[in-house]
Amino acid sequence: MSSTERRERERARRHQLIITAARELAEAEGWDAVTTRRLAQRVAYSQPVLYNHFKGKDAIVGAVAVEGFDDLAAALRRARRTAGSPREALRAVGRAYLDFAVARPALYAAMFVRETDIPFAQEAQQDPPAAPRAAFEELAAVAGPEDGRDAEVDAEVIWSALHGLAVLARSGRIPPLRQRERLDALVERFAPDAAGRRKASAGQDGSGTAGAGGT
Known part of the structure; x- marks a missing residue:
């Protein structure tokens, strides 16, 4: 050497x-x-x-955050790959995300709460690091819309919802013990078969299009 x-x-x-x-x-x-x-x-x-x-503390926090995204992507990937169906994959990934936020609060804060110069949006002048993108792609992989929606937009909404649940529960704004019910509601809305089930339910109750518009 x-x-x-x-x-x-x-x-x-x-x-x-x-x-x-x-x-x-x-x-x-x-x-x-x-x-x-x-x-x-x-x-x-x-x-x-x-x-x-x-250069200083902010740069150190940013480096910690990038490392955290590697950990998060790995956790979400394990959850997705061990699930038995697309619906269960969404549930498993959501649970893994919330568990990660609870188990590593300081790391999660570095990634999502504290100010950072890590570029995330596609519109950013810099390309985002591979680790944040890999974590996001795990969410996109389980979004799987069937009714013509954009999978990436759905993934952004799922991510936003999970982040909100994590932060609000940690701060006591919502009861932490009801996270399972909230995750169930998220799965019902965004599971790959959600659109088909809603259409079938509308047909079974006889409400049709008018009934759906009245909800």
């Missing part, structure tokens, strides 16, 4: 060590406790070394 390769490997190791230390400190004490001074103490490097890797 050349000296250049050794330096690059050591730099990558320090980089990851800083991210891991920030993530662990945030989960233990919250993001307010994460400062460059405390991180320097935890990783046994000087603050100038930290600034050689990151």
